[in-house]
Amino acid sequence: MLKIGQIEIKDFPLLLAPMEDITEPSFRYLCKKFGADIMYTEFIASEALIRNVEKSYKKLSILDYERPVGIQLYGHQIDAMVEAAKIAAEAKPDIIDLNFGCPVKKIATRGAGAGMLRDIPKMIEMAKQIVKAVDIPVTVKTRLGWDSDSIVIEEVAQRLQDAGIQALTIHGRTRAQLYKGEADWTLIGKIKNNPSIKIPVIGNGDVNSPEKAKEMFQKYNVDAIMIGRASIGHPHIFSEIKHFLKTNEKLPELSVSQKVELAKEHLLQSLKWKGSPRGIYEMRRHYTLYFKSLPNFKEFKLKLVTSENIDEICDTLENIKKNYSDF
Numbered sequence: 001m002l003k004i005g006q007i008e009i010k011d012f013p014l015l016l017a018p019m020e021d022i023t024e025p026s027f028r029y030l031c032k033k034f035g036a037d038i039m040y041t042e043f044i045a046s047e048a049l050i051r052n053v054e055k056s057y058k059k060l061s062i063l064d065y066e067r068p069v070g071i072q073l074y075g076h077q078i079d080a081m082v083e084a085a086k087i088a089a090e091a092k093p094d095i096i097d098l099n100f101g102c103p104v105k106k107i108a109t110r111g112a113g114a115g116m117l118r119d120i121p122k123m124i125e126m127a128k129q130i131v132k133a134v135d136i137p138v139t140v141k142t143r144l145g146w147d148s149d150s151i152v153i154e155e156v157a158q159r160l161q162d163a164g165i166q167a168l169t170i171h172g173r174t175r176a177q178l179y180k181g182e183a184d185w186t187l188i189g190k191i192k193n194n195p196s197i198k199i200p201v202i203g204n205g206d207v208n209s210p211e212k213a214k215e216m217f218q219k220y221n222v223d224a225i226m227i228g229r230a231s232i233g234h235p236h237i238f239s240e241i242k243h244f245l246k247t248n249e250k251l252p253e254l255s256v257s258q259k260v261e262l263a264k265e266h267l268l269q270s271l272k273w274k275g276s277p278r279g280i281y282e283m284r285r286h287y288t289l290y291f292k293s294l295p296n297f298k299e300f301k302l303k304l305v306t307s308e309n310i311d312e313i314c315d316t317l318e319n320i321k322k323n324y325s326d327f
């Protein structure tokens with residue numbers, strides 16, 4: 001069982017990873033529907049939150065059916081992060097998650113995200129002060145270290161636990177790896193099986209199938225698995241994994257017709273949340289992933305990513321259904 005504060009999740013907990021421009025409410029709606037146990041907002045810049053930047057502020061919105069949900073924050077200034085955590089807590093999330101893993105150059109080289117892995121005393125002080133400042137569980141998501149010469153996750157896990165962090169998500173890569181190569185779960189497993197680490201350890205990196213999820217739970221004994229990229233265009237991965245773990249049988253793949261319905265639902269949620277045309281524009285990045293295995297899809301794709309009109313988009317989706325009725 002995964003226990004973070006009052007949150008208790010039984011039987012192979014699966015978490016939706018925070019992903020910028022992806023895990024906004026319309027995508028979270030679908031992931032929740034398919035069984036994601038805990039979800040996170042996109043990361044939010046602490047400085048922007050303090051300055052009341054509207055776009056960042058909007059990311060704090062949480063709907064009740066989404067719970068439990070975490071708001072993720074990043075930044076390199078302790079004071080700003082503490083202030084941002086207080087603001088985020090007012091939005092009443094179930095968790096505040098601190099991003100100590102983002103590899104993006106302009107974030108990490110300024111000392112935020114994975115940059116925090118290069119200043120562990122500051123990371124610990126930041127965590128301590130935020131834990132003290134809010135009355136909900138504070139968790140951390142990070143990587144193994146800055147690069148292969150500075151793998152610090154074992155020390156970091158112990159010290160974050162001592163600082164009052166209530167769960168630790170580890171992406172099995174270094175900052176230098178970005179998203180390249182294969183995630184290395186061996187250290188994640190080592191930390192999970194270290195008797196002095198009592199907080200839940202959530203494994204993350206490259207889980208993209210029911211079989212892989214089963215293997216990671218069995219091999220590394222993690223308290224939960226967090227899934228990112230494999231859920232994009234495939235939010236039903238959560239139910240596929242859950243079904244496989246329960247029954248050892250795989251659910252049939254969704255037909256194209258079912259995928260069309262999924263994409264439509266996503267689009268409608270996107271419109272509901274962001275209105276037109278933003279809801280239409282922001283949906284564009286998802287279509288190719290919903291239909292990624294289809295041959296000769298170019299023309300449909302072009303229509304989906306250029307059309308500004310909701311009826312036209314729905315017509316194209318219906319035509320996809322007809323054209324690929326055998327798939």
Ligand SMILES: Cc1cc2nc3c(=O)[nH]c(=O)nc-3n(C[C@H](O)[C@H](O)[C@H](O)COP(=O)(O)O)c2cc1C
Nearest residue numbers: 017018019020042043099171205206207227228229
């Ligand atoms: C498009 C995209 C956006 C991401 N944004 C965030 C983010 O806002 N916060 C964060 O902690 N990680 C972010 N990540 C990293 C993911 O949460 C996750 O750690 C990483 O993708 C590895 O997991 P996966 O192999 O299951 O995708 C992002 C990843 C992608 C692909």
